[in-house]
Amino acid sequence: MLQVTLRHAFPGFALDVRFEAPPGVTVLFGRSGSGKTTIVNAVAGLLRPDEGRIAAGDWILLDTARGRRLPTHRRRLGYIFQEGRLFPHLTVRQNLLFGRWFAPKDAPREDMGHVVDLLGIGHLLDRRPGALSGGEKQRVAIGRALLSAPRLILADEPLAALDEDRKAEILPYFERLRDEVSVPILYVSHSAYEVARLATTVVALKDGRVLRQGPAAQVLGDPSVTPAGAREAGAVIAARVVAHHADGLTELSAGGVPLFLPRTDLAPGSPVRVRIAAHDVLLARTRPEGLSALNILPGTVHEVRSRGGPGAMVALDTPAGRVLSRITRRSAQALGLEPGVAVHAVVKSVSVAPQDVGGPG
Amino acid sequence: MGDWLGPEEWQAVALSLRVAFWATLVSLPLGVFTAYALARWTFPGRQLLNGLVHLPLILPPVVTGYLLLLTFGTRGPVGGPLADLGIVFAFRWTGAALAAGVMAFPLMVRAIRLSIEAVDPKLEQAGATLGASPLWVFLTVTLPMILPGIVAGAILAFAKAMGEFGATITFVSNIPGQTRTVPSAIYAFLQVPGGEGAAMRLVLVSVAVAMAALLLSEVIGRRVARRVGGG
Numbered sequence: 310m311l312q313v314t315l316r317h318a319f320p321g322f323a324l325d326v327r328f329e330a331p332p333g334v335t336v337l338f339g340r341s342g343s344g345k346t347t348i349v350n351a352v353a354g355l356l357r358p359d360e361g362r363i364a365a366g367d368w369i370l371l372d373t374a375r376g377r378r379l380p381t382h383r384r385r386l387g388y389i390f391q392e393g394r395l396f397p398h399l400t401v402r403q404n405l406l407f408g409r410w411f412a413p414k415d416a417p418r419e420d421m422g423h424v425v426d427l428l429g430i431g432h433l434l435d436r437r438p439g440a441l442s443g444g445e446k447q448r449v450a451i452g453r454a455l456l457s458a459p460r461l462i463l464a465d466e467p468l469a470a471l472d473e474d475r476k477a478e479i480l481p482y483f484e485r486l487r488d489e490v491s492v493p494i495l496y497v498s499h500s501a502y503e504v505a506r507l508a509t510t511v512v513a514l515k516d517g518r519v520l521r522q523g524p525a526a527q528v529l530g531d532p533s534v535t536p537a538g539a540r541e542a543g544a545v546i547a548a549r550v551v552a553h554h555a556d557g558l559t560e561l562s563a564g565g566v567p568l569f570l571p572r573t574d575l576a577p578g579s580p581v582r583v584r585i586a587a588h589d590v591l592l593a594r595t596r597p598e599g600l601s602a603l604n605i606l607p608g609t610v611h612e613v614r615s616r617g618g619p620g621a622m623v624a625l626d627t628p629a630g631r632v633l634s635r636i637t638r639r640s641a642q643a644l645g646l647e648p649g650v651a652v653h654a655v656v657k658s659v660s661v662a663p664q665d666v667g668g669p670g
Numbered sequence: 671m672g673d674w675l676g677p678e679e680w681q682a683v684a685l686s687l688r689v690a691f692w693a694t695l696v697s698l699p700l701g702v703f704t705a706y707a708l709a710r711w712t713f714p715g716r717q718l719l720n721g722l723v724h725l726p727l728i729l730p731p732v733v734t735g736y737l738l739l740l741t742f743g744t745r746g747p748v749g750g751p752l753a754d755l756g757i758v759f760a761f762r763w764t765g766a767a768l769a770a771g772v773m774a775f776p777l778m779v780r781a782i783r784l785s786i787e788a789v790d791p792k793l794e795q796a797g798a799t800l801g802a803s804p805l806w807v808f809l810t811v812t813l814p815m816i817l818p819g820i821v822a823g824a825i826l827a828f829a830k831a832m833g834e835f836g837a838t839i840t841f842v843s844n845i846p847g848q849t850r851t852v853p854s855a856i857y858a859f860l861q862v863p864g865g866e867g868a869a870m871r872l873v874l875v876s877v878a879v880a881m882a883a884l885l886l887s888e889v890i891g892r893r894v895a896r897r898v899g900g901g
Binding site: 353381385386390398410412 | 792795798799801803814815
């Protein structure tokens with residue numbers, strides 16, 4: 310378990326964080342300017358914090374109190390940068406093998422062929438980075454980081470520079486990384502969607518401080534934690550594929566409640582993560598009838614939050630887990646929503662991602 | 671070509687090539703190091719070093735030559751101890767190479783420094799995260815990427831060294847076979863009646879060498895850039 314404590318003052322901005330990154334993907338989640346990249350760069354040794362300790366067991370990267378600081382090249386990292394940063398003068402194969410050269414001879418190595426297959430970059434090996442598309446570059450960057458035999462993988466908004474299609478192309482590779490590679494991953498993101506799909510653990514950041522940290526479902530289901538803004542808020546629940554129906558819908562079961570969504574290619578029985586964006590959830594005091602929406606979850610109000618604006622965030626406990634709904638404050642008052650009140654959540658749309666092995670946390 | 675040039679002229683051309691070759695070769699590692707230090711490091715005295723490197727570009731060459739004579743002469747503070755070790759610069763071709771190297775140094779450093787500044791430090795950081803020590807990062811990332819600049823700097827320095835006159839003649843005089851390079855020889859031929867023919871032939875050689883150097887730097891630069899730039 311990686312433990313990070315950092316304090317650093319920039320002109321006009323102070324970072325003061327303490328968090329833990331258990332195995333799996335730990336997402337540093339927050340708006341730009343919240344200190345995410347600063348943290349990752351301090352972990353990589355590219356920035357010298359004023360004070361701090363970064364360690365996993367007896368593997369100490371930084372301990373300012375004891376005057377210890379490993380230089381970047383001895384930290385055994387795989388850093389996946391936002392812009393790829395492939396070496397333009399080397400071929401893809403040479404880029405992939407760059408880190409292997411410098412890794413200790415006895416380090417546990419990923420098999421080159423396996424990584425190349427995993428990332429689907431076999432046909433690119435003899436090309437130079439200048440001839441690759443954005444998505445291809447980022448896949449090579451992932452491979453290069455993996456093959457350096459890292460003890461920790463860092464990823465700084467690796468999808469931010471890509472368009473939506475390329476994002477959709479790369480995200481599954483990170484999911485496979487999370488599920489197939491035992492190395493812990495520290496992943497920086499400001500996208501609630503990426504967090505929902507990837508995170509095992511979420512560290513929500515705001516203005517250089519940790520707002521909340523913990524298992525993904527817990528942190529994302531907390532109405533007070535919307536580091537990317539209420540618009541982006543959404544809960545993540547665990548579900549299982551039940552069946553594919555002839556009318557093109559896939560049926561899921563989330564804690565016994567059926568959910569329907571456009572057909573996926575996942576096998577019946579496989580676990581999935583379902584992200585339900587807060588703005589896609591309507592609330593009703595009685596079970597609505599004659600409604601086009603297919604997915605209705607019964608539940609009780611856990612908490613109602615508002616910050617003075619016209620909107621309110623409502624957290625519900627349902628058999629499927631914690632769900633968030635973003636409605637107006639006026640509606641919340643009109644419906645008399647307060648903790649303990651029974652409501653029905655009408656879900657307009659859901660998105661799914663294959664479940665990570667460890668469960669939703 | 672041997673028939674076309676007289677023995678004295680041929681001697682001057684061969685000497686110039688030798689002087690320029692060694693001046694370039696020896697100053698190249700120092701030039702790369704200096705350029706890297708100026709481009710990437712902040713240290714006390716950085717501006718002083720920068721000024722010192724560029725001084726030969728600004729000073730009258732005669733002044734540079736005289737300063738070299740004072741410093742590297744057999745009784746100078748550096749030349750004296752070196753002379754005891756058997757390394758003599760004054761009035762030898764090695765001195766001509768030293769003068770040419772010093773005069774060409776600012777041009778070389780400028781070209782290399784520009785190419786280093788064009789390398790994104792983020793790539794060097796990426797190298798470090800992959801386990802490469804600063805020296806390995808330099809050898810495997812920075813150096814290959816600045817190769818076009820190094821080649822350009824070296825060719826520029828070579829051409830400059832071929833043509834160096836003022837500092838050379840002041841420092842090591844104009845001794846046939848020892849320090850009479852092409853420019854010194856042209857100057858000497860023009861001082862004697864009937865020397866114009868020999869001077870003109872050497873002028874043609876100078877022009878040819880300069881053109882060849884320029885063409886070569888273009889060709890090599892383009893080839894290296896293609897290899898480095900990807901595609």
